[in-house]
Amino acid sequence: MDARVSDIISKVQEGGAIDYDETLYLLALDEASPEATAVRGTANDLVRAKTGNACAMWGQIGIDVYPCEADCQFCSFAKSTTCFTEHVTMPIEDVVARAKEFTKGGDLYGLWLMTMNTYDEDHYLECVKAVREAIPKSTLLFSNIGDTDKEYFEKLKAAGLDGAYHVKRIGEGELTEIPPERREATIRAAHEAGLRIQDCCEPIGADTSNEAIATRLFEIKARNEEYGIHDGSGVMKRNSVPGTRFEGMENEITDMRLALIGAIQVFIMNDQTDIPWFAIHEPNTVSLLSGGNNICAETGFNPRDTAEDTAGHHGLDVPAVRSMFYQAGFKKIVRGDGTEVELTPEYMEAKLAE
Numbered sequence: 583m584d585a586r587v588s589d590i591i592s593k594v595q596e597g598g599a600i601d602y603d604e605t606l607y608l609l610a611l612d613e614a615s616p617e618a619t620a621v622r623g624t625a626n627d628l629v630r631a632k633t634g635n636a637c638a639m640w641g642q643i644g645i646d647v648y649p650c651e652a653d654c655q656f657c658s659f660a661k662s663t664t665c666f667t668e669h670v671t672m673p674i675e676d677v678v679a680r681a682k683e684f685t686k687g688g689d690l691y692g693l694w695l696m697t698m699n700t701y702d703e704d705h706y707l708e709c710v711k712a713v714r715e716a717i718p719k720s721t722l723l724f725s726n727i728g729d730t731d732k733e734y735f736e737k738l739k740a741a742g743l744d745g746a747y748h749v750k751r752i753g754e755g756e757l758t759e760i761p762p763e764r765r766e767a768t769i770r771a772a773h774e775a776g777l778r779i780q781d782c783c784e785p786i787g788a789d790t791s792n793e794a795i796a797t798r799l800f801e802i803k804a805r806n807e808e809y810g811i812h813d814g815s816g817v818m819k820r821n822s823v824p825g826t827r828f829e830g831m832e833n834e835i836t837d838m839r840l841a842l843i844g845a846i847q848v849f850i851m852n853d854q855t856d857i858p859w860f861a862i863h864e865p866n867t868v869s870l871l872s873g874g875n876n877i878c879a880e881t882g883f884n885p886r887d888t889a890e891d892t893a894g895h896h897g898l899d900v901p902a903v904r905s906m907f908y909q910a911g912f913k914k915i916v917r918g919d920g921t922e923v924e925l926t927p928e929y930m931e932a933k934l935a936e
């Protein structure tokens with residue numbers, strides 16, 4: 583075992599967090615090395631001890647699709663490369679029906695309603711109102727929308743929105759048409775409107791430098807110090823979406839690499855005891871054995887998918903996510919209000935029978 587990795591592991595086991603240089607050192611490890619295995623196992627132990635071996639399930643409904651002017655080069659909706667030609671917005675009744683389907687099992691922590699760079703604000707506001715009324719109070723409702731201002735976030739909050747997922751993505755302004763400052767301003771607006779904030783290190787591709795990953799991970803730590811991101815941080819791989827600049831498996835990182843990056847994030851945030859949930863996207867078991875404890879079911883339009891409905895194509899459904907957690911050995915699912923569901927064999931069988 584490499585002595586520096588041993589020292590790092592001892593430090594986090596004693597409650598410390600790693601610095602930028604240590605992060606770069608770990609990011610350079612071969613994912614299949616004994617050192618990487620030790621890092622992943624240690625992160626797994628730290629997170630399961632912190633949460634009592636619990637996990638959190640999210641769901642996402644994509645409600646819009648059109649050739650998007652933000653032209654993010656990794657996205658299946660980017661105007662330069664997309665196979666979607668029409669502007670389609672899901673009717674409110676469909677959004678509500680999908681929200682009910684996601685939450686009928688009663689163990690969803692949070693639900694995102696996702697739109698794109700621009701969207702019909704009135705329709706989105708009505709969707710938030712209708713979905714909030716239709717789903718259990720124990721499930722948090724979060725936005726995943728284009729840049730907007732404090733006033734609109736205040737309207738969404740009044741309609742029942744709990745928080746906002748908004749991220750300055752890796753390569754923002756270079757791989758996208760969106761200035762990074764605009765993303766930052768939107769995050770601040772959501773916070774000032776009284777919403778909870780989520781952040782994530784994304785999208786990570788095979789060409790993404792370790793410095794870019796480390797920089798984003800430390801920005802997320804700082805975001806937590808400034809705003810609090812208690813409902814979860816995480817890491818997300820960039821999919822090699824057909825037709826985009828990043829088409830082809832050689833552009834995509836493996837689950838093992840994503841799991842290592844997720845474990846390193848656990849080490850970075852180890853001294854921030856208010857962070858229990860570490861999201862992994864795309865969901866995979868090796869990451870759930872490496873500190874990840876938060877994955878997502880998806881339906882509707884999906885910027886990482888070329889199918890009109892990601893359900894049954896790229897996106898996992900709720901039973902599949904629940905099963906992945908169970909098989910990874912988690913003993914509890916935590917809801918958005920902090921209540922817990924025991925993940926027992928009997929519970930799994932009862933859910934399969936529903």
Ligand code: SF4
Pocket residue numbers: 650651652653654657658659660661697698699758885
């Ligand atoms: S990632 Fe979002 S903002 Fe960028 S092109 Fe896709 S839908 Fe538009």
